[in-house]
Amino acid sequence: MSPRWGRRLGAFVFLGPGVAYLAVLLLVPLALILSYTVFRRGRFGGIVYEFTTENFSRLFDPLYLDVVLASVKLATLTTVFALLLGYPTAYLIARLPRTWKTVALVAIVLPFWTNFIIRVYAWTILLSGPGLINSALGTQLELLYNHGAIVTGLLYSYLPLMVLPLYAAIERLDPQLREASANLGASAFTTFRRVTLPLTLPGVATGCLFVFVPSFGNFVIPEILGGGRTATVGTLIRAEFLKSRDWPFGSTLALAVIVVLIVLLVIQSWVSRRG
Amino acid sequence: MGKPRFLYVPFWLTYVFLYAPIIVLVVMSFNAGKSPYLYEGFSLKWYGVLAEDDKVMEGLVNTLIVAAGSTVLATVLGTLLAVGLARYTRSKLLDALGLMPAILPDLVLAIGLLVFYDLVNFSLGLHSVVLSHALFGMAFVAAVVRTRLAHADSSLEEASRDLGAGPVTTFVRVTLPQLTPGIVAGALLAFTLSIDEFVIAFFTAAPTEPTLPIVIYSMIRFGVTPEINALATILLLVSFTVVIAAQRMTKIGEIRAQD
Numbered sequence: 152m153s154p155r156w157g158r159r160l161g162a163f164v165f166l167g168p169g170v171a172y173l174a175v176l177l178l179v180p181l182a183l184i185l186s187y188t189v190f191r192r193g194r195f196g197g198i199v200y201e202f203t204t205e206n207f208s209r210l211f212d213p214l215y216l217d218v219v220l221a222s223v224k225l226a227t228l229t230t231v232f233a234l235l236l237g238y239p240t241a242y243l244i245a246r247l248p249r250t251w252k253t254v255a256l257v258a259i260v261l262p263f264w265t266n267f268i269i270r271v272y273a274w275t276i277l278l279s280g281p282g283l284i285n286s287a288l289g290t291q292l293e294l295l296y297n298h299g300a301i302v303t304g305l306l307y308s309y310l311p312l313m314v315l316p317l318y319a320a321i322e323r324l325d326p327q328l329r330e331a332s333a334n335l336g337a338s339a340f341t342t343f344r345r346v347t348l349p350l351t352l353p354g355v356a357t358g359c360l361f362v363f364v365p366s367f368g369n370f371v372i373p374e375i376l377g378g379g380r381t382a383t384v385g386t387l388i389r390a391e392f393l394k395s396r397d398w399p400f401g402s403t404l405a406l407a408v409i410v411v412l413i414v415l416l417v418i419q420s421w422v423s424r425r426g
Numbered sequence: 427m428g429k430p431r432f433l434y435v436p437f438w439l440t441y442v443f444l445y446a447p448i449i450v451l452v453v454m455s456f457n458a459g460k461s462p463y464l465y466e467g468f469s470l471k472w473y474g475v476l477a478e479d480d481k482v483m484e485g486l487v488n489t490l491i492v493a494a495g496s497t498v499l500a501t502v503l504g505t506l507l508a509v510g511l512a513r514y515t516r517s518k519l520l521d522a523l524g525l526m527p528a529i530l531p532d533l534v535l536a537i538g539l540l541v542f543y544d545l546v547n548f549s550l551g552l553h554s555v556v557l558s559h560a561l562f563g564m565a566f567v568a569a570v571v572r573t574r575l576a577h578a579d580s581s582l583e584e585a586s587r588d589l590g591a592g593p594v595t596t597f598v599r600v601t602l603p604q605l606t607p608g609i610v611a612g613a614l615l616a617f618t619l620s621i622d623e624f625v626i627a628f629f630t631a632a633p634t635e636p637t638l639p640i641v642i643y644s645m646i647r648f649g650v651t652p653e654i655n656a657l658a659t660i661l662l663l664v665s666f667t668v669v670i671a672a673q674r675m676t677k678i679g680e681i682r683a684q685d
Contacts (some may be wrong), residue, residue, distance in 0.1 A: 161593055165510030166520070169503045169564065173523050175477065176561050180538030183545060236443070239436040257673060264615075265665040268639050269658040272646050273447035276454060276655075281463045282451055307443065307599050314440070338429055364563040371624065375646060385533055392537055392629070403543070405534050412531065423466035 178224030181409075187402035194374030202259040215387070219407065222383040225298060227371075228255035229305040233313040233362045234355065241317035242326075242355075254411035256318065263311040271304050271375050277388035278303070278376070304365075304372040321347075322389025360415045368408045384408060455563060455655035462650045472656040473477055482657060485641035491552055492627070492637055493620040494561035500616040503560065504567025505609050509601065511568070512575045528565040535561065536629035543630065550632040556629045559623060563616030570615065574608030607675050614672035 173283060188206050191199040209215060244255045276296040277283050284293055293302060322349065332342040346354075368384030379386070384404055391401030438660060455473075459466030476482060507524055511517075539558050543550060582604070586596040602609075624639040631637060636644070638661075646653055 153439055158541045162510060162514035164504045167501055169524065169568070170506030170520065172503055172561070173526070176539065176542070176557065177523075177535075180535075180542040183527065184534070197661050231617065236440050237435050239433040240440040243433055243437045245668045257670070258441065259444070261666060261669060262448060262560070264618055264622070265448075266624075266639060266642070266658070266661050266671040268624050268642050268646070269451070269654075269661060270447065270643070272650075272654065275650065276450055276463055277648075279463055281461070286464070307447070310440065310444065312592065316651055344617060365531055370533060371643070386535065390658070392540065398541065401537065403482060403538055408531055410536055412529075419443045 159279050184239075184345060184402045184405050184409075187399050188406050190399050192399050196398070200397060203399075206400050209400060210403055213294060214359040218382045218387055221381060221383055222367050222385070225301055225305065225381075225383065226363045228298075228302045229309065229366045230313075230359050230363045231303065232306050233265040233310050234359065237310060237313035237358060238355075241321050242416040244314075244318055247338045256315075259311050259314050263308075267308065268371065270308060271372055274300070274304055274307065274376055284353075294419050295376060296380055298377075300376040301373050301381060304376040305369060308369075308372065309365055311366075312356035316361065317351065318359035319353045320357075322381045324350055351424075353423035356419040360419045361416060364412050367411055451575045451655055452662070454652060455659040457652050457655070460652070461685045462652045462655060466538075469512060472652045474476055475651075475661075480636070481641055482653075485638035488631075488635055489621055489638040492555045493599060493617050494558060495552075495556035496563050496620045497613055497617045498562035498634045499556065501613040502568050502611060503618070504612060505566040505571050505605065507564065508568040508571035508575060509597070513580075514602065523564055524568050527562040528569065531560075532623075532625040536626040539626065540629045550630060552631070552635050553626050554630045554632075555637065558626045559616075559620040562623075562626070563620060566615050566619060567609070567612035568614035571605055571608045574605050580606045611672045611675045612669050614675070616629025618668045618672075621656075622665065 161241070170382070187198060189202055191201045191202070191203050193199045228253075240259070240323065244252060244259075247255055275295060278300055279285075280293065280295070282289065282294070284294060304405070327351070328346055329342055331347045333339075337345065368385050368388075370383065370389045372377070373381050373383045373386050388401050388404045388408075391397045392406065454462060455466060456468050456470065457465050458469035458471070510519060511524060535558075538560075539554075542548075543554055548554060578601070582600050584597055586600045587593075591599070622639065623637075624643065628638045628640055628643070633639060641655065642654060645651075
């Protein structure tokens with residue numbers, strides 16, 4: 152067997168199964184979602200293969216536009232809070248001695264690798280009317296079933312995805328740059344604003360992408376912690392697919408989620424290339 | 427230098443925020459009372475209730491079947507893909523394709539698979555969840571194995587080939603042993619992810635064969651009992667153990683690679 156043929160055979164044996172799997176169970180389904188956006192819904196669910204732009208105009212109907220905007224708002228708030236908590240955390244972890252660094256990092260990701268539903272549910276114990284926070288404070292606050300509870304749940308679920316890329320970016324930073332800045336008379340804040348932050352912006356962009364995208368499309372947290380009172384893109388997609396059985400409109404909403412993801416990916420790669 | 431004190435406030439806040447709910451959950455699982463919210467003394471009774479709950483046990487068995495099946499599939503596909511991507515192509519497009527299941531929102535993956543299974547009249551059941559979970563499991567296995575491949579010494583493979591070993595022998599006797607820690611770590615992660623995965627299973631499982639997260643989800647929606655706390659505690663313990671084991675596995679691999 153000639154080496155060239157050996158290489159071709161090798162490529163086929165190694166890449167073939169995985170690529171075929173991804174083609175059938177990832178690319179075909181995505182193509183289906185994409186194509187369903189221009190079809191009509193059948194009277195009892197199902198797809199009628201008849202071209203229409205109705206699904207897209209429905210997306211901009213004030214009723215649904217409000218839902219999209221609510222999701223943007225929740226995801227943005229979550230991302231901002233994740234950044235505010237995550238940056239200092241990542242910054243300090245990067246400065247810990249080696250052993251403690253590992254411990255601190257494992258402690259950040261550990262909750263992330265546990266059952267998502269259970270992590271969300273745990274907040275109902277803390278936030279509910281007779282729950283721990285109210286009994287500790289001796290109050291009767293309504294802490295569940297509002298936007299605050301949803302943002303709390305989203306933040307709790309995705310905070311590790313902010314800390315890790317930030318940590319990677321801060322860790323890579325050359326400490327001499329900060330020293331130089333300080334020696335040249337810059338205050339700690341100026342050094343942060345003009346040296347540390349600009350150089351870690353790619354990490355910030357990646358972290359924001361990782362938190363925003365799953366927060367935007369989530370449906371479980373708005374259902375459990377929002378009590379179903381807040382409709383989001385996620386809860387709407389779920390309802391269109393499993394309740395109203397309007398797959399074309401559900402697909403259009405899913406396409407909106409993909410578009411948001413792509414826009415953010417482009418921004419993120421633009422920031423990383425500049426950084 | 428460069429360690430302003432006030433940064434410790436958000437730092438500790440992060441850890442308190444991450445662990446407070448978990449600790450509360452574990453404490454409440456030993457609650458003697460009936461309320462999932464008010465602690466009334468120590469008891470193991472909810473663990474007993476849990477052990478006799480057929481729905482939970484069925485869900486657990488389903489989850490383990492799905493996790494085992496999808497992990498095997500994901501590990502084989504992911505390992506082959508990682509080696510293929512590293513050794514046989516420089517295609518950025520294929521790289522991106524391999525990572526896509528890990529990057530795409532789970533809801534998009536879930537409905538995509540549902541739409542596909544529906545179109546080709548593929549019946550829903552544990553087998554459809556196995557295939558679906560293998561999709562993202564494979565992306566994680568491939569990513570972990572690729573990191574190891576980047577550290578692996580490709581000159582060993584060349585030496586093996588120069589000494590007359592065929593590609594299969596080289597792969598089995600040189601490449602694979604070097605990758606083993608990465609493969610095991612990747613498999614453990616795929617297993618944990620499958621056990622915990624909810625959204626994709628929710629859309630691609632048959633209603634008659636729910637996985638454990640689906641059972642938990644319906645328990646939460648139909649009123650909460652401390653039984654969920656007991657179940658949650660056990661699952662937390664299992665996940666923590668597996669993840670720490672996977673973490674140690676990659677570390678041991680790194681130390682060996684450095685020697």
